[in-house]
Amino acid sequence: AQRVTQPEKLLSVFKGAPVELKCNYSYSGSPELFWYVQYSRQRLQLLLRHISRESIKGFTADLNKGETSFHLKKPFAQEEDSAMYYCALCGGPGGYNKLIFGAGTRLAVHP
Amino acid sequence: DVKVTQSSRYLVKRTGEKVFLECVQDMDHENMFWYRQDPGLGLRLIYFSYDVKMKEKGDIPEGYSVSREKKERFSLILESASTNQTSMYLCASSLYHRGTGELFFGEGSRLTVL
Numbered sequence: 001a002q003r004v005t006q007p008e009k010l011l012s013v014f015k016g017a018p019v020e021l022k023c024n025y026s027y028s029g030s031p032e033l034f035w036y037v038q039y040s041r042q043r044l045q046l047l048l049r050h051i052s053r054e055s056i057k058g059f060t061a062d063l064n065k066g067e068t069s070f071h072l073k074k075p076f077a078q079e080e081d082s083a084m085y086y087c088a089l090c091g092g093p094g095g096y097n098k099l100i101f102g103a104g105t106r107l108a109v110h111p
Numbered sequence: 112d113v114k115v116t117q118s119s120r121y122l123v124k125r126t127g128e129k130v131f132l133e134c135v136q137d138m139d140h141e142n143m144f145w146y147r148q149d150p151g152l153g154l155r156l157i158y159f160s161y162d163v164k165m166k167e168k169g170d171i172p173e174g175y176s177v178s179r180e181k182k183e184r185f186s187l188i189l190e191s192a193s194t195n196q197t198s199m200y201l202c203a204s205s206l207y208h209r210g211t212g213e214l215f216f217g218e219g220s221r222l223t224v225l
Contacts, residue, residue: 009151036214043115044154044201044216086153097142097205098169099214101154 002091006102021072021105023087032090033070039083077109117217130189134202141207143185148199192224
């Protein structure tokens with residue numbers, strides 16, 4: 001079964017501390033994985049995708065097929081990073097882009 | 112900018128009422144989706160559509176139906192609302208192209224069923 005697991009409901013850190021939001025997945029094929037973010041009173045939006053291997057707002061995520069993980073990392077957290085973060089797996093055939101989301105992790109960055 | 116608009120931001124309905132949630136996108140996207148967002152459960156797919164008049168069940172379609180008569184509009188229908196359908200409903204759209212993974216979301220419709 002296709003599944004995305006985010007084990008932490010809440011991650012609380014101080015400004016300047018490193019951040020790692022965990023994501024594990026279950027998928028039989030070649031996964032396509034994404035991180036989405038929802039800031040307070042804003043729409044859910046794409047943060048980054050693993051195929052791009054990019055850094056967005058200082059965040060990176062590496063796909064580890066051996067550990068079936070796609071953890072989101074940032075070396076120095078900022079207060080504006082406080083938001084809800086969702087890991088997502090593209091599970092549909094063809095071009096449907098049907099995404100399966102994890103339960104989400106709320107990141108709280110304190111001054 | 113892609114714009115996905117959900118016409119109703121907040122609704123309060125009574126048990127047994129029929130509820131319509133409307134969603135319109137202005138970027139000529141083929142795919143449209145309805146998710147519900149609940150704390151501790153994340154986003155769960157209710158239905159999606161990849162073309163006009165085409166629809167596919169998601170993971171939790173029970174108690175819901177959808178309509179896509181025009182490419183830009185995707186409606187979610189609760190035939191007889193129940194209290195366990197109290198939730199935040201998110202509409203999204205995307206291009207029909209595997210790998211982009213970019214869904215554009217609306218602001219959400221918060222439904223309370225009394």
